[in-house]
Amino acid sequence: MRGSGPLSSPSSTRSWWGWGTTDQALEGDALAGLGALLAERFDVEVAAPVDPVDPSTIDVPAPRVSPPGALRDLASDDPVDRLRHGHGAAFREIVRALHGDVPRIPDLVVRPGTAADVARVLDWCADAGVACVPWGGGTSVVGGVTPPPQPCVSLDLDQLDRVREIDAVSGHALIEGGATGPAIERQLGDHGLTLRHFPQSWEFSTLGGWIATRAGGHFATGPTHIDDLVAAVTAETPAGRWASRRLPASGAGPSPDRWLLGSEGTLGVITEAWLRVQPRPRSRVQASVRFATFDAGLAAVRALVRDGLRPANCRLLDPVEAALAGAAPQDATSTLLLLGFEAPERDLTAEADLAIKLARDHGGEVVDGPTVRRGDATGASEGDAGAWRQAFLQAPYLRDAIARLGGLAETFETATTWDRAGELVATLRDTATRVATEVCGGALVAVRTTHAYPDGVAPYLTVIAPGLRDAGQGVPRGRAQAAAWDEVKTAVSEAIDAAGATITHHHAVGRDHRRWYDRQRPEPFARALEAARTELDPARILNPGILTGPRSDEGGMT
Amino acid sequence: MRGSGPLSSPSSTRSWWGWGTTDQALEGDALAGLGALLAERFDVEVAAPVDPVDPSTIDVPAPRVSPPGALRDLASDDPVDRLRHGHGAAFREIVRALHGDVPRIPDLVVRPGTAADVARVLDWCADAGVACVPWGGGTSVVGGVTPPPQPCVSLDLDQLDRVREIDAVSGHALIEGGATGPAIERQLGDHGLTLRHFPQSWEFSTLGGWIATRAGGHFATGPTHIDDLVAAVTAETPAGRWASRRLPASGAGPSPDRWLLGSEGTLGVITEAWLRVQPRPRSRVQASVRFATFDAGLAAVRALVRDGLRPANCRLLDPVEAALAGAAPQDATSTLLLLGFEAPERDLTAEADLAIKLARDHGGEVVDGPTVRRGDATGASEGDAGAWRQAFLQAPYLRDAIARLGGLAETFETATTWDRAGELVATLRDTATRVATEVCGGALVAVRTTHAYPDGVAPYLTVIAPGLRDAGQGVPRGRAQAAAWDEVKTAVSEAIDAAGATITHHHAVGRDHRRWYDRQRPEPFARALEAARTELDPARILNPGILTGPRSDEGGMT
Secondary structure (H helix, E strand, C coil): CCCCCHHHCCCCCECCCCCCEHHHCCCHHHHHHHHHHHHHHHCCCCCCCCCCCCHHHCCCCCCCCCCCHHHHCCEECCHHHHHHCCCCCCHHHHHHHCCCCCCCCCCEEECCCCHHHHHHHHHHHHHHCCEEEEECCCCCCCCCCCCCCCCEEEEECCCCCCEEEEECCCCEEEEECCCEHHHHHHHHHCCCEECCCCCCCCCCCEHHHHHHHCCCCCCCCCCCCHHHHEEEEEEEECCEEEECCCCCCCCCCCCHHHHHCCCCCCCCEEEEEEEECEECCCEEEEEEEEECCHHHHHHHHHHHHHCCCCCCEEEEECHHHHHHCCCCCCCCCCEEEEEEEEECCCCCHHHHHHHHHHHHHCCCEEEEEEEEEECCCCCCCCHHHHHHHHHHHHHHHHHHHHHHCCCEEEEEECCEEHHHHHHHHHHHHHHHHHHHHHHHCCCEEEEEEEEEECCEEEEEEEEEECCCCCCCCCCCHHHHHHHHHHHHHHHHHHHHHHCCCCCCCCCCCCCCCHHHHHHHCCHHHHHHHHHHHHHHCCCCCECCCCCCCCCCCCCCCC | CCCCCHHHCCCCCECCCCCCEHHHCCCHHHHHHHHHHHHHHHCCCCCCCCCCCCHHHCCCCCCCCCCCHHHHCCEECCHHHHHHCCCCCCHHHHHHHHCCCCCCCCCEEECCCCHHHHHHHHHHHHHHCCEEEEECCCCCCCCCCCCCCCCEEEEECCCCCCEEEEECCCCEEEEECCCEHHHHHHHHHCCCEECCCCCCCCCCCEHHHHHHHCCCCCCCCCCCCHHHHEEEEEEEECCEEEECCCCCCCCCCCCHHHHHCCCCCCCCEEEEEEEECEECCCEEEEEEEEECCHHHHHHHHHHHHHCCCCCCEEEEECHHHHHHCCCCCCCCCCEEEEEEEEECCCCCHHHHHHHHHHHHHCCCEEEEEEEEEECCCCCCCCHHHHHHHHHHHHHHHHHHHHHHCCCEEEEEECCEEHHHHHHHHHHHHHHHHHHHHHHHCCCEEEEEEEEEECCEEEEEEEEEECCCCCCCCCCCHHHHHHHHHHHHHHHHHHHHHHCCCCCCCCCCCCCCCHHHHHHHCCHHHHHHHHHHHHHHCCCCCECCCCCCCCCCCCCCCC
C-alpha cells in the first residue's frame, strides 16, 4: 500500500484539517491582527488562536477492510491520508478537525490510475459491501464527501488529472474527472484555450466534482454553470460504463448528462467528460457603479439582464461585503455593482455603455470605468474587481482563521425569482444577524449576488461571528462552535425554504442540506431517483445517505 | 360520452389524416400545379392526386374498454375522433391514413378538464391495465403518439389550454400543458409578453408536447429550446403529483425538470409549467448574405457564434432549400445565410455589423440589409427571411400534397460538432439522394441548418421524391409509399448514427427513431430510466414501447 498522495507535495502542503495549502493560511501577526479586529468590531474578548492538532497524534482505528491483491497498490492506509479524507470543508467539519475530532475516517484511500481501475474498485466494493465515497478535491462545504458509518473507501481521483484530447475546431476538450482548475487551465493554455470555469474552490476542486455537484462558475450571467459546458460525460457505475455521445445539442430522450449533473456520486464515478472550451478572451470592459440601496442595485441588474446583456461579471456587493472584500472603505454605505464584459475578439463598448446607462436609469453612479482592455490577460483583473477577485479566492483561509479564533464563519447561497428577491435578501440578512447575535454575541452579515438571470438572482451571504455567548461547561470548543454553526445554519436554511427559494444554488446538497432538499424535490422524482440508484448499484455502495434513501446521522456530526 | 373535440371547430377544420387544417391544404389547381412541377422536375409521370378517404366510411372496431361512470363525461368513442388519434404526423402514418389505413386506433379519446381529472384517468388505467398515450397536438413526426397494440386511451389535453398566472417582474407565466402556440401567444400578448418559442408545428403543438419532446424553438442560437425556457414543471404520474419549485436556477441534485424534458410521456403527463417569457422585441436587424459554397457558409456561422454573437435567426440554406423556400430563384447556385438579431430594446447595429464583417471574412456577399427596424412587430418578417418563414409554416401542407400525388417527402434533422459538420452534410445529402433516387426514380434534397452552437450545428434535410420506381404488384399505394419512406429513413438514419451525430436534434425519438436511439443512449442510463418508469408506473401504462422497454412493432407500421 502507498502512504503518499497529495500531502507530500514539496512546494505547497495541503492542510489536513482546513482549506487549501498551509503556506496560504493566516499565521502569526496576520492571525493575531484578525483576532484584534474581531475583538474591536464586536467589542468582545477574542481568545488566543488554537493551533491545529498534529494529525500524527490522533488515534486512528485500523482499517476494517482489506482490498484484494490487484487493488492493493492503489490503496493507502496512511492514518493522516485517511484523516484528511474523513471530512470535507464544511465549517462544522473543519472546526472539529482542527481540534483533532474526526468522527468518520475512511478505512482506506484508494487512488485509481485509470477508468478501468475505478470499475475494479466498484466491483470489489459491491462484492465486499464496502461503501465508496468519490473524492475530487475534498472541497465540499456541505458534507458531500463525509464517510458513512459502514466500512468505506474514499475514492480519490487525483491520478486522473489529464486533458486527454482537444478538438480545437469545435472547441471541445476531453478532460479526466480528477483534474483540478489549475491543471485544466495549464494544459488548455498550451493550445490557447480556456474553460473559464472558476468556482471559488477552483484551485483544489476537480472537473468530476464540479459535474457531480453542478458547480456554478465565476461568470455572473450566460453559460457559466458546469451544466452548460458539458458536451458528454463518462462515468463508471456498478452496472458498467455510462458514456454519452459528444454533441453540441440533442433531443433524443432525457439528457443522460443531466442525470449525472448533480448526482453527487450516487449514480456513478465521473472519470472523464468532453467540455466546451473557448479561445482566451482578448476583449474586455470593466466598470463599477454605486447605488444608495441594495434594492436599487437589484433593479439595475434585473434591467440589464432582461434586455439581453450578458456581462461576465455582474456582482452586486452590499456595503459590508464591499468593505470585507477590500473594494470599498470600511465606512462605506453604498452598494457596489462590479461589471465586466469579455469576449474572444469583439468590441464590447456598446454593451458596457448600455449597461452603464441602465444602471444610471436606476440611480447608479459610476465610480470606476468603463475601462477597455484588449489583448491577452493573465486572468487577474484590476481595480475594484481585482481586489474583489483576490479576496474571493482567499476567503476560505479567512474562515479557517476565524475557526482557530473560536468564532463562526459560514456562507449561505440560494436563488429566487425577481419578484421575491428584495424581500428574500432582507429576510435572510435579518435572520442571520439575529440568530448569530443570539448565539455568538455579535455578527457581521455581508450580502452579495453571485449570478443574475433574466428571471431571478442568486444571493449569497457571509456570516462572521466572534465567539460563543454561552459555550456551556465541559463542551469541547470545536464541538461548541459546530453546535453554534448548526443553530445559524438551521435558522437561515429554514428561512430560505419558507421563501420558496432553493436550498442551494451551487454548493450542492451533501449531508448538510439534505433536510431541506427532501422538502424541495418532488416526491415522485425522489422515488424515481432511488429506483435508478438501486438498479445501477444494488449493493448501494455509492455515497449512502446522499440525496435519497435513509439519512444517516450527517457524518457523525450530530 | 362526448363525440365533439377539435374536429368541430367551425372556422378551420382539423384534417383527420394530415397536417393542420383542411382550409390550408393544397387543392384543385394548386395541387395539380404541384403535380406538373414534380413531373417536369423529375421527368416522370405523376399520378392524379388521391382524395383522402372519408373517415366515416372506415370500419372502426368497437372500444375494448369502458371507463367508470365518473370518467364517462371526459371520454369520446366517436370513430372519427378515435381515427384522428390513431396516428401522429409521421410521413408513413399520414400516407397510410390518407388511404384509410390506420392500423392502431385508441379505444377512447379522453379529454381531462383539470389536473385532478388526469390523475383519475391514470388511476383507472393502472387499475384496468389500459395503456395511456398523452396527446398534445398530435404533431409528432416520429410516431410518438401512435397507440400500442393493447387496449389504450389517447389522453388529449386540449381542454388544459390556459395561461393561468403571470409574474411580470420575473418574466414567468404558468401555462397549462395543452395550450397551443397561438393560444399561449394570444394570452401572453394581453400582457405585452411573449414566449417566442416557435417550432414549425407551433400552430398546433402544445406546451406539454414541447416539454415531453424537448422541442427546438425557431431561434437559431441562444436560449431557444424549450429546455431553456422551463422554470418549473408539474406532471401527474401514477405515483402522484410531480411538482418542482419555480426557480431561476438551482444546484439541488439532478434537475427534476430535466428528467421530464424529453420523457415523451413515459414518466408522467405534464399538466402545467412555469415558463420564461419576455417583453415583445422592439429592436431588430436583418440581413442576408450569399456564399459560393455551403462549407464557406458553415465556416462563417461558426465564426460568429464562436465570437459570442447570438442572432435569433442564423439559417444557412443551400441553393435547393433557398429556391424551395422562395428565398432565391430556382436556378440559384449560392448558399444563402439569413441573419436576424432581436432584443427587447437595445440597439443591435454593432452586433449585426460584426456578423456581416465575419461573414465577409469567409467569402460572403451581402444581398440584403442590414435593415434596422424598431417598434412592435406582428411576428411576420420581411424580405428573404419573411418568404422563408412563410414557407416554413406551410411546408407540412406541401408534404401532404406530395403524399396525395404518390410521392415521398421527409425531413431529417440532427446535430454534430463543427469538426464533422461539413462531412456529415455531404454524406447525408449523398445518401438521401442516392437511396431516394434508387427507390423513387429521382430526388430533390435540400439542406439547411436550423440551429448553431459555439461547438456545432444542426443540419436539416428535406427529401422530396416523385413516386416509386417499383411499387410492386398488389401493394396498396399508401403502404408502398410508406415502405419507400422506410428505406430512405433507414439509410439516412444509419448514416447519421455512423457519423456519431444525434438521431434527433428536435423531432424526438418516438417509435421511428427508437432503433438508433437504443444505440445512442448509454446502456446504464437506459436501465436507470427503465427502473424509474417501473417505480412510478408499475402497471406500465404510460406510452409503452417509447424510449425503453420492449419495442413494439412501431405502431403497426412494419
